[in-house]
Structure formats: structure tokens, C-alpha cells
Amino acid sequence: MARGEYSQKHFVASITLVTLLLVIWAFRKSRHGRTRLPPGPCGLPLLGYLPFLGTNLHRSFAELARVHGPIFKIWLGSKLCVVLSSPAVIKEVVREQDRTFANRDPTVAALIMSHNASDIVFAPDGSTWRMLRKVLVHEMLSNRNLDACYMFRRHEVRKIVIDVYSKVSTPIDIGQLAFLTVFNATTSMLWGGTPEGNEWSISFGAEFRAAVSAFSVLMEKPNISDFFPSLARFDIQGIEKETKKISLWVEQIFDSLLEQRMEVNAAKRMNATQKDFVQSLLELRDQQGSGSSITLKHMKSLLLDIVAAGTDTVSAMSEWVMGELMRHPKVMQKLCEELTSVVGLNDIVEEFHIPKLKYLEAVVKETQRLHPAAPFLVPRSPSQTSTVGGYTIPKGTKVLVNVWAMQRDPQIWDRPLDFQPERFLSKTEKVDYSGNNFMYLPFGSGRRICAGLPLAERMLTYVLATFLHSFEWKLPFGTELDLSDKFGLVTKKSTPLVLVPTPRFSNSELYA
Numbered sequence: 119m120a121r122g123e124y125s126q127k128h129f130v131a132s133i134t135l136v137t138l139l140l141v142i143w144a145f146r147k148s149r150h151g152r153t154r155l156p157p158g159p160c161g162l163p164l165l166g167y168l169p170f171l172g173t174n175l176h177r178s179f180a181e182l183a184r185v186h187g188p189i190f191k192i193w194l195g196s197k198l199c200v201v202l203s204s205p206a207v208i209k210e211v212v213r214e215q216d217r218t219f220a221n222r223d224p225t226v227a228a229l230i231m232s233h234n235a236s237d238i239v240f241a242p243d244g245s246t247w248r249m250l251r252k253v254l255v256h257e258m259l260s261n262r263n264l265d266a267c268y269m270f271r272r273h274e275v276r277k278i279v280i281d282v283y284s285k286v287s288t289p290i291d292i293g294q295l296a297f298l299t300v301f302n303a304t305t306s307m308l309w310g311g312t313p314e315g316n317e318w319s320i321s322f323g324a325e326f327r328a329a330v331s332a333f334s335v336l337m338e339k340p341n342i343s344d345f346f347p348s349l350a351r352f353d354i355q356g357i358e359k360e361t362k363k364i365s366l367w368v369e370q371i372f373d374s375l376l377e378q379r380m381e382v383n384a385a386k387r388m389n390a391t392q393k394d395f396v397q398s399l400l401e402l403r404d405q406q407g408s409g410s411s412i413t414l415k416h417m418k419s420l421l422l423d424i425v426a427a428g429t430d431t432v433s434a435m436s437e438w439v440m441g442e443l444m445r446h447p448k449v450m451q452k453l454c455e456e457l458t459s460v461v462g463l464n465d466i467v468e469e470f471h472i473p474k475l476k477y478l479e480a481v482v483k484e485t486q487r488l489h490p491a492a493p494f495l496v497p498r499s500p501s502q503t504s505t506v507g508g509y510t511i512p513k514g515t516k517v518l519v520n521v522w523a524m525q526r527d528p529q530i531w532d533r534p535l536d537f538q539p540e541r542f543l544s545k546t547e548k549v550d551y552s553g554n555n556f557m558y559l560p561f562g563s564g565r566r567i568c569a570g571l572p573l574a575e576r577m578l579t580y581v582l583a584t585f586l587h588s589f590e591w592k593l594p595f596g597t598e599l600d601l602s603d604k605f606g607l608v609t610k611k612s613t614p615l616v617l618v619p620t621p622r623f624s625n626s627e628l629y630a
């Protein structure tokens with residue numbers, strides 16, 4: 119193509135783009151001109167507040183709330199977002215108008231990975247979401263089922279203890295260790311009952327882990343298509359294309375898993391005492407017969423939800439707890455004393471010990487207050503225009519609940535930046551994860567509250583109790599503790615926590 123012709127085309131394309139953006143802006147202004155939207159910071163025409171955002175959104179939005187109040191609006195491109203950060207306005211959304219605000223606002227990448235929102239996390243409030251949530255909460259994560267698959271979790275956690283024992287006195291990256299433990303325990307519960315042996319499971323697990331990591335990276339990338347939905351068809355950064363590739367990869371992995379398991383079932387080679395989640399799902403589908411509402415596509419979405427929503431969150435929280443314990447040696451000492459008294463130094467931690475570990479429970483709660491894994495929960499979106507705190511929230515707005523800011527608010531919490539697990543041991547005021555106390559919502563609230571809560575609680579405390587009871591952990595000589603964070607779908611430490619373990623048990627058989 120001649121150079122002049124190229125420049126002309128380039129010029130026409132640029133003019134078209136700018137005109138399109140101006141039309142969107144004018145339309146947006148006229149549409150919202152007469153409604154009483156919440157106050158908020160001024161941005162630039164078209165781009166809104168995007169150029170001023172920075173990277174640590176939970177902190178920037180806490181600052182903006184100090185200026186504009188507990189409910190403020192912010193334009194990110196052509197997307198209207200409303201940020202909530204006080205118990206009163208949050209209660210209006212997640213309790214009083216829970217039904218209206220029960221939809222999500224998935225990004226382009228989330229829509230692709232969730233097969234157009236046919237999973238639990240992103241499906242709109244409706245029959246598919248209800249059916250999937252019921253299967254997960256009442257079938258797969260029922261107390262009975264979680265007890266039944268404890269052996270899968272235990273097996274993986276013990277393997278990690280043995281591995282750490284082989285590395286005593288050397289520095290270990292706690293985030294990686296926790297991720298591997300939680301990932302292996304989770305996938306083992308999902309399909310660990312495979313009779314095809316460990317090797318198949320290991321190579322399958324490694325491939326799946328790579329796919330899930332690639333998926334997390336894409337989910338966290340800011341995407342122009344999300345800020346300017348009218349430009350989504352151009353997929354300017356190629357995120358849509360890339361996500362489709364990963365989605366296909368995950369799909370193929372799951373297809374091979376399910377096909378293999380169906381073959382095993384047809385040949386009746388499955389060991390009934392080792393029923394994993396895949397087996398439970400296939401049996402459920404068979405029981406429902408030809409009119410079954412749960413399809414293979416639903417099963418794949420469910421499996422991906424469990425891994426994607428459950429591994430990064432639990433492992434990031436484990437790392438935060440270990441970090442806070444390093445900063446607070448007295449808390450660490452008290453916790454070790456509790457473990458010694460409840461479990462004993464001649465025994466290993468089992469899940470049945472967990473309900474007795476009250477101080478550990480308080481330490482975990484206090485850590486989730488200061489470092490909630492999902493600082494904005496999972497954004498919600500109203501299915502119709504509504505009013506919150508006296509302001510109009512138009513249908514389709516992205517609603518972010520800044521629990522990070524609320525859980526550190528000095529007007530709500532006494533000495534909020536101090537790490538005081540004791541505040542969760544009060545006999546008079548019990549603060550739990552149920553989402554009924556609107557000043558403390560690390561797992562969300564209302565109908566969209568975390569569907570994996572029972573598993574999250576069990577795994578987090580079991581993994582931490584095991585790490586802390588089996589080893590004494592110290593910072594490597596000469597290093598400093600850094601507890602700064604990095605915003606993301608799951609907010610993690612900005613630098614890895616590296617610690618050196620030494621055995622706590624004198625009986626080496628407890629590490630076998």
C-alpha cells in the first residue's frame with residue numbers, strides 16, 4: 119500500500135474513533151443529566167477518571183470516599199461505577215435490595231471463561247445460577263460431603279509437610295507453598311479419586327495449574343473493551359482472543375477428564391469409597407436422567423469456579439496470616455500454645471481439631487479484616503434503576519463494595535490499624551462470616567455471598583494449623599518484613615513472604 123494511502127486511512131480511522139467516543143459521551147450526558155447520581159470526582163471527557171486511577175484501587179477509592187462520602191460515582195471510560203464504603207449503604211444493597219442488585223457485571227474475559235456467564239460467579243440471578251449454586255452448596259460442599267472427602271485434603275497436606283521437612287532450615291516462599299498445598303488439595307477433591315494413578319493426576323494437575331494461572335493474568339489486565347463496551351468488537355489489546363485460547367485449553371483438559379471418568383464408570387472400575395466431586399456430579403446427572411438440568415457444560419463451569427475462586431483466595435489469605443504472625447510474635451506464641459494444648463506435640467493436626475482452635479479462628483478473622491482477599495467483593499449490578507443512600511443508581515451500573523476501606527475505618531473500628539485478634543473473641547458481640555454484620559464482610563453478603571465458605575474456612579484453618587504446628591517459622595537472617603499489598607482480583611502481598619522452617623516435633627515419624 120502506498121504511504122500516502124496508508125496515512126489517509128489511518129486519519130479516517132482516527133476521526134471515526136474520536137467521533138464515536140464523542141457521540142458516546144454526549145449520549146451518556148443526556149441520559150444521566152436529569153437523574154441524581156451520587157457525587158464523585160471529575161474526570162476527563164470520554165476517559166472519565168481512568169487516567170488518574172493508579173494501581174492500588176482499594177486505597178485510591180478509600181481516599182475518594184473521604185472526599186465524596188460513603189457512596190460516590192466514578193466514570194471509568196464510558197462505564198459508570200458506584201463505590202460503597204459504609205455499612206449503611208452496603209446494607210441497602212446487599213440486604214434491603216439484595217434481589218435488585220443480585221446480578222454481576224462480568225468483564226469480557228470473565229464472560230468468555232464462564233461460557234457466557236453460565237457459572238455461579240457470573241451468572242445473572244435466575245434459574246441457572248440457582249441450580250448451580252444449589253448443587254455446589256447443598257451437594258458438593260455439604261458437611262457430609264466435605265467430611266467424606268477429607269482424606270483427599272489430608273493426603274495432599276501431609277505430602278507438603280513431608281516436602282517441607284526435607285527442606286528445613288532453607289528459605290521457603292510461603293505464598294507458593296500455600297498455593298501448591300491448596301491447589302493440590304482442591305484438585306484432589308475434584309478428581310483425585312481417579313483410578314488411573316498418581317502420575318496421570320500429576321501431569322493433568324500441572325497442565326491445569328498453568329492454564330488457571332494464565333487465566334488469572336488475563337482476568338486482571340485492564341481491558342479497553344470493558345471501559346468502552348462499544349469498542350469491544352475491535353479487541354484492541356487482543357485480550358478477548360487470548361482468553362478464548364485459554365478457555366479452549368481449559369475446555370479440552372476438562373473434556374478429557376470427564377470422558378476418561380465416564381469410560382471408567384461404564385467399565386465399573388471406580389472405587390466407591392473414594393468419591394470425588396467429578397464422580398458426585400456425574401452420578402447426580404445420571405440420577406436426574408434424560409431431563410437432567412445439569413449439563414456437561416455446567417459441570418465444567420462448576421469445576422473451574424471451585425479452582426478459580428477457591429485456590430488463590432485461600433492461599434493468599436494463608437500468606438497474609440503468616441505475615442501478620444511474623445510481625446506479632448506474641449500472637450504467634452499464643453497460637454502455638456493453643457496448638458500444643460489442643461493437638462499436643464505428639465500428634466498431627468486433623469480437621470476435627472479445628473472447632474477447638476478458637477484463637478486461630480480469631481487470628482484468621484482479624485487478618486481477613488485487614489487484608490480481605492477480595493477488597494471489592496465481586497462487583498454487582500442492579501437489574502433495574504434504583505435508589506441507594508438517596509441517590510440514583512442506573513440499571514447496569516458496576517457496584518463496587520469497598521470492604522477493604524470499611525474494615526479499616528476508624529469511625530467503625532477501634533484502633534483499626536492495630537492487629538488485635540482479641541476483638542473477635544468478645545463474648546458479647548460475635549462477629550462472623552455470615553454477612554449479617556455489615557461492618558465485616560470478607561466473604562460478602564446476601565444471596566451472592568461466597569458459595570465456597572464452608573470449604574474456605576476448613577481449608578484455611580487446616581492448612582495454617584498444620585504449617586504452624588509442624589514447624590517453627592522465622593524470617594531469614596538479615597531480612598525485613600514487608601506487609602505492603604498489591605491490588606488485584608485477589609489482593610496479595612506485593613513481595614513474597616519467605617520464611618525458614620525448623621521442626622517442632624521431636625518425633626520424626628510425625629513427618630513421614
Ligand code: HEM
Nearest residue numbers: 239424427428431491492496561562563566568569570574
Ligand atoms: C479465603 C477464601 C475465600 C474468600 C475470602 C472468598 C471471598 C468471596 C467473595 C468476597 C465473594 C463475593 C461475594 C459477594 O459478592 O457478596 C465470593 C464469591 C464466590 N466464591 Fe468465594 N472466597 C473464598 C473461597 C472460596 C472457595 C474455596 C470457593 C469454592 C468452593 C469459593 C467459591 C465462590 C463462588 C462460587 C462465588 C460466587 C457466588 C455467587 O456469585 O453466587 N470461594 N467469594
